[in-house]
Amino acid sequence: MRRDVFQAIADPTRRQIINMVAHQSMNVNAVAGNFDVSRTAIYKHVKILTECGLIVIKQQGRERFYEARLEKLHEISDWVGQYRQFWTERFDALENYLNQIQSKDKKKGK
Amino acid sequence: MRRDVFQAIADPTRRQIINMVAHQSMNVNAVAGNFDVSRTAIYKHVKILTECGLIVIKQQGRERFYEARLEKLHEISDWVGQYRQFWTERFDALENYLNQIQSKDKKKGK
DNA sequence: TATATTTGCAACCAAAAGGTTTCCTTTGCT
DNA sequence: AGCAAAGGAAACCTTTTGGTTGCAAATATA
Numbered sequence: 001m002r003r004d005v006f007q008a009i010a011d012p013t014r015r016q017i018i019n020m021v022a023h024q025s026m027n028v029n030a031v032a033g034n035f036d037v038s039r040t041a042i043y044k045h046v047k048i049l050t051e052c053g054l055i056v057i058k059q060q061g062r063e064r065f066y067e068a069r070l071e072k073l074h075e076i077s078d079w080v081g082q083y084r085q086f087w088t089e090r091f092d093a094l095e096n097y098l099n100q101i102q103s104k105d106k107k108k109g110k
Numbered sequence: 111m112r113r114d115v116f117q118a119i120a121d122p123t124r125r126q127i128i129n130m131v132a133h134q135s136m137n138v139n140a141v142a143g144n145f146d147v148s149r150t151a152i153y154k155h156v157k158i159l160t161e162c163g164l165i166v167i168k169q170q171g172r173e174r175f176y177e178a179r180l181e182k183l184h185e186i187s188d189w190v191g192q193y194r195q196f197w198t199e200r201f202d203a204l205e206n207y208l209n210q211i212q213s214k215d216k217k218k219g220k
Numbered sequence: 221t222a223t224a225t226t227t228g229c230a231a232c233c234a235a236a237a238g239g240t241t242t243c244c245t246t247t248g249c250t
Numbered sequence: 251a252g253c254a255a256a257g258g259a260a261a262c263c264t265t266t267t268g269g270t271t272g273c274a275a276a277t278a279t280a
Contacts, residue, residue: 010120011238015189022193028257041239043257062247062256070196077190079125080183083132087181121268138227151269153228172226172277 005072006079008052013037014045018068021055025065115182116189118162123147124155128178131165135175 009015017031032042046066049055053072058065119125127141142152156176159165163182168175 004122006122006125007120009189010117012116013238015116018193022196029255037238038240039257040241040259043259044238047258064257068193068196070193072197073190073193074197076186077194079119080187080190083128083178083180083183084187086132086178087184123268139225147268148270149227150229150271154268174227 003048003051005052005054005075008048008054009073009076011045013042014049017042017045017049018054018070021066022068022070025058025067027063027065031066113158113161115162115164115185118158118164119183119186121155123152124159127152127155127159128164128180131176132178132180135168135177137173137175141176 009018013035016035020026020031020034028039028043028046031046032039035042046055050057050066053069056067056069058067119128123145126145130136130141130144138149138153138156141156142149145152156165160167160176163179166177166179168177
């Protein structure tokens with residue numbers, strides 16, 4: 001059973017769960033209330049998120065609150081980061097071009 | 111058929127393909143040569159990558175070269191970015207704590 | 221022209237993913 | 251004690267995923 005952060009955030013429902021829990025701790029029912037799927041389905045999504053460390057569970061009486069622990073997202077950030085040049089390069093090129101145009105204009109005294 | 115960048119990078123083989131193609135354009139056989147799976151399997155992975163715009167195909171004779179177009183990764187970057195505070199906060203807190211200790215020491219003349 | 225190379229793609233298969241219903245345990249409340 | 255609320259998890263089902271083999275089309279080369 002592959003269980004890494006990349007796979008965890010691949011599902012849109014799980015990304016929504018992360019977003020909800022990041023803003024405030026919630027229990028299963030509260031989370032499930034915002035979706036059309038069953039509590040069990042949400043429970044399984046949360047299980048995946050806890051298994052890869054993006055969420056931790058704090059028990060309080062019969063309730064269990066989900067807390068976001070998003071440090072693990074740095075793995076994603078690092079991976080994407082190594083390719084950042086590939087999509088900033090072209091903007092840099094555009095910027096250089098514009099700067100060039102501008103300095104030419106200055107020379108011409110425009 | 112869901113076909114978004116999040117899902118595309120969820121598979122480790124596809125991440126490897128991205129990495130290979132990012133460094134230099136390659137054809138299917140060249141890519142497949144680096145994996146234990148069949149050419150067809152790689153072909154399907156590449157298809158997914160092209161369908162979400164991370165790779166484009168340049169035909170040259172009977173060969174087709176895969177070129178990385180990693181701009182789409184900014185979607186991932188943006189999504190992760192909104193949660194960056196959640197894993198930098200604690201380091202900031204630690205830093206503040208250390209600064210506090212240090213200034214106390216200064217007052218004591220240590 | 222005949223043959224080898226490169227590739228797309230259909231057909232098929234097993235396993236994983238995402239969902240459901242159902243049942244049980246634990247905890248809170250009256 | 252007795253009932254309601256919260257939630258873990260088994261059993262099951264359907265679709266998607268990731269893989270295979272096999273074949274056809276297009277291009278290069280002897």
